[in-house]
Amino acid sequence: MKNTLIHLTSSPYSSLACKEGLDLALVLATFEQKVDLCLSDAALSILTISQQPTPEQGKNLHKLLDGLEFYDIENVFIESSSLIPDSATQWSGITSLDSAAWSELFSSYQQVFRF
Amino acid sequence: MQHTLLVTGSPYQSKACHSALCFARAALKAQPDSIKGVFFYEDAVLIGNDLAQPPRDEINLKQAWQTLASEFNLPLYLCIAAAVRRGVINESESKRYELNHHSLSHGFQLEGLGTLVELMNSTQKIIQFR
Amino acid sequence: MVMLDSSLLDEEGYLLNLDDWSPELAQQLATQEGIALTDQHWEIIYLLRDFYHEFEVSPAMRPLTKAVSKKLGAEKGRSIYLMTLFPGSPPKLAAKIAGLPKPANCL
Amino acid sequence: MTLHQINQLSYANHIEPLWQQSLKQGDAVLLIEEAILRLTQPHLTSMTPLEEKHICLYYLQRDAEGYGVQPSLGKALSDTEWVELAFSASSHISW
Numbered sequence: 302m303k304n305t306l307i308h309l310t311s312s313p314y315s316s317l318a319c320k321e322g323l324d325l326a327l328v329l330a331t332f333e334q335k336v337d338l339c340l341s342d343a344a345l346s347i348l349t350i351s352q353q354p355t356p357e358q359g360k361n362l363h364k365l366l367d368g369l370e371f372y373d374i375e376n377v378f379i380e381s382s383s384l385i386p387d388s389a390t391q392w393s394g395i396t397s398l399d400s401a402a403w404s405e406l407f408s409s410y411q412q413v414f415r416f
Numbered sequence: 417m418q419h420t421l422l423v424t425g426s427p428y429q430s431k432a433c434h435s436a437l438c439f440a441r442a443a444l445k446a447q448p449d450s451i452k453g454v455f456f457y458e459d460a461v462l463i464g465n466d467l468a469q470p471p472r473d474e475i476n477l478k479q480a481w482q483t484l485a486s487e488f489n490l491p492l493y494l495c496i497a498a499a500v501r502r503g504v505i506n507e508s509e510s511k512r513y514e515l516n517h518h519s520l521s522h523g524f525q526l527e528g529l530g531t532l533v534e535l536m537n538s539t540q541k542i543i544q545f546r
Numbered sequence: 547m548v549m550l551d552s553s554l555l556d557e558e559g560y561l562l563n564l565d566d567w568s569p570e571l572a573q574q575l576a577t578q579e580g581i582a583l584t585d586q587h588w589e590i591i592y593l594l595r596d597f598y599h600e601f602e603v604s605p606a607m608r609p610l611t612k613a614v615s616k617k618l619g620a621e622k623g624r625s626i627y628l629m630t631l632f633p634g635s636p637p638k639l640a641a642k643i644a645g646l647p648k649p650a651n652c653l
Numbered sequence: 654m655t656l657h658q659i660n661q662l663s664y665a666n667h668i669e670p671l672w673q674q675s676l677k678q679g680d681a682v683l684l685i686e687e688a689i690l691r692l693t694q695p696h697l698t699s700m701t702p703l704e705e706k707h708i709c710l711y712y713l714q715r716d717a718e719g720y721g722v723q724p725s726l727g728k729a730l731s732d733t734e735w736v737e738l739a740f741s742a743s744s745h746i747s748w
Contacts, residue, residue, distance in 0.1 A: 303536055310668065321458050321498060324650065328529040331606045334536075342666045360602055368601030371609035371616075380667075404674035408655060412542055413746050414422075415668075416458075419740060431660070431686045438715065439739070442732035450740070497650050512557045528650070543739055544747040546660070 304335040306410040312343035314358040319344055322416025323365060330372035338369075339378040339406060340395075344416075348379075348392040366392050378406060418452040419443070420535040422544045426459035432545040433463050433477055437484065439543070444488045452539050453491040454481075455532045456524075460545075461499040464492070466521035482523040496526040550574040560641075560648050567645025575643045583643075587631055593617055594644045604641045604649040654679055656742035660686040662694075664748065672748040676706055681738065684712040684727070692717075692724040711738065 307326045311318035329336040340348065347362045354361050369377070381397040398406065407413055421440060425432025436454065443450045456463055463478055470476050485492050500509055503519060506526050510518040520526065536542055554566050559578065561567060572591060576583045583591075597605055597613050605613060607625060615623025622628075628636035637649045657680060663669055676682070682703065684691055689712055703710055710727040713735060717724060730738060739745055 303541075310665070318458065324497065325457070325529055325532075327603070327606075328650075329533060331608050332530060332533045333608075334533060341671070342668070362602075364600060364602045368597070368603065368605075368609070371597075371601075371605065371612045373608075373612075383667075400674075404671060407671070407675040407746070408677050411744055412536075414424075414544065415546070415748070417740075435660070435685055438732050439736060443736040443740075446733055446736060450736075514557060540740075541742075541745055543745045544658075546747050 302334060303411040305329055305337075306406065306413045307336060307338050308407075308413060308415040309338065309340050309344035309347070310342040310415055313347050313360075313362045314354055315343065318416040319347065319362060320360060322414070323362060325414065325416075326374060327372055330374050333373075336374060337376040337378065337410070338374060341380060341383060345379065345383055348395065350390050350392060363392065366394060369394070378403070417540040418450060418538075420452055420532075420539045420542045421454040422532065422542050423454060423456045423460040423463075423546075424458040424544065425546045427463045427477055429459065430546065432460060433481070434475075436545040437477065437480055439545070440490070441484055444484065444490065448488055451488075451490060453493055453531075453535050455493045455495070455527075455535060457495045457498055457529075457532070459502070461494040461502055461504050464494045464499065464504045464521050464524035465502075466519050478521055482521065485523045492524045493527045493531050494520075494524050495532075496528055499526055550578055558642075558648065561645045564645055564647070572643050572645065575645075579639060579643065581632070581639075581643070587643075589618060590614065590628065590631060590640055591644045594640050594646060598644075598646045604646045605637060606649050607635075607637050610637050610640075654681055654742050655744045655746060656680070656739055657682045658739075658745065658747045659684050659688040659691070660747070662687050662690045668748065673702055676702055676708055678706050679708070680706070681709045681711060681742065683730070683735070683738070684710070685716055687720075689713070689716045689720050689722050689724075692726055693722055711735075 307322050309319050309322050313319040326336050326338055352361065352363050377395050379395050379397050380403040381399055384397055385391055421436050423432050423436045427433040440451055440454065463481060481492060484490060494504060505515065505518045506520040507518050554562060556562055573583060593614060611623050611625055632639040641649055655677065657672060657676065659682060692712060711730050712724060712727045714729040714731055717729060
């Protein structure tokens with residue numbers, strides 16, 4: 302068993318990358334592998350609560366966040382400096398890390414895959 | 417100790433499939449069983465599209481992978497979900513979707529991401545090309 | 547008993563268009579699978595539909611059992627219980643009857 | 654030792670500083686594909702942590718030749734040496 306970090310950086314509505322990264326995370330978890338998520342760059346937008354994508358834009362990946370607990374995916378990390386000031390509009394299950402802990406994160410897993 | 421290769425970059429918009437090919441070739445020449453399998457995910461699954469034809473004066477990347485795979489008995493897996501949505505379809509999926517065609521090239525097989533998890537747990541590590 | 551309109555289904559018996567689902571259709575789908583739906587079946591079917599609408603994904607076995615445990619109690623959240631209701635692969639069979647996409651990478 | 658495989662001349666937004674900050678003492682960096690062009694550009698000035706952290710810098714000989722770059726920095730690897738380095742690393746990350 303290896304522990305895996307899935308790093309989402311792509312916008313959920315500009316390509317399939319974010320979706321296919323989450324699919325990999327769900328499968329790893331289904332197979333009882335230890336997997337954590339972290340978000341940066343355009344992928345941070347999946348945290349926004351009030352999104353309503355059209356079918357043309359893509360699937361609403363925000364909805365999956367509340368389902369992660371059923372997959373035993375417990376950690377969704379972000380860097381604290383990327384937190385938006387108005388936290389009421391953002392999904393509350395995230396763990397924010399200071400910049401030292403954030404860059405440390407990437408060397409504390411046996412494998413890191415970015416999407 | 418065996419390794420797994422994970423290729424995620426598009427054969428057209430990145431060099432992931434090319435670099436992974438050179439890596440696999442060198443690895444297998446040095447030690448014929450050093451790579452247990454190659455798993456293609458995201459746009460990299462397009463490598464298995466039998467209908468894609470490169471110009472005659474350019475590398476035929478798909479064929480190069482097929483040659484390497486048959487020489488060393490190397491399994492080439494395409495993520496089934498990623499492949500089917502991109503039109504890389506084998507006979508049984510073609511039937512499932514009631515299509516008249518299939519497009520998966522020989523030497524490649526469609527498998528779920530669970531196969532990647534199995535490779536991950538039975539090899540020393542995954543080397544990714546993106 | 548109304549005959550099941552097979553043009554609504556794919557080769558494996560999953561709904562082509564998720565909006566076509568109705569409780570009556572579920573009844574027909576279940577009959578085709580040799581299952582007589584009881585209240586125990588219905589609570590799983592509706593839980594599964596809620597799960598899908600909430601998270602936009604059809605769950606595999608593990609998340610399904612966790613979700614059932616949480617909503618209906620630990621006793622029903624055991625895979626053996628789900629297996630008796632939906633023999634073979636509960637996530638696949640229940641998703642079929644609930645009119646949801648086939649769960650990907652099912653164990 | 655983690656082998657950091659770098660395949661772009663520059664990464665988007667936060668990725669560029671991130672991969673450099675995540676380097677640990679004794680890690681190795683390998684430049685492949687267009688990242689070989691980093692050796693021709695002042696990008697190297699932003700890669701100073703390499704020396705402080707005793708990080709070996711490698712590049713693929715094949716890609717250097719392809720791009721016609723003659724690096725004055727880093728160690729060239731044949732494909733065979735690349736495989737040896739990648740297999741011997743305790744982990745591998747493709748940025």
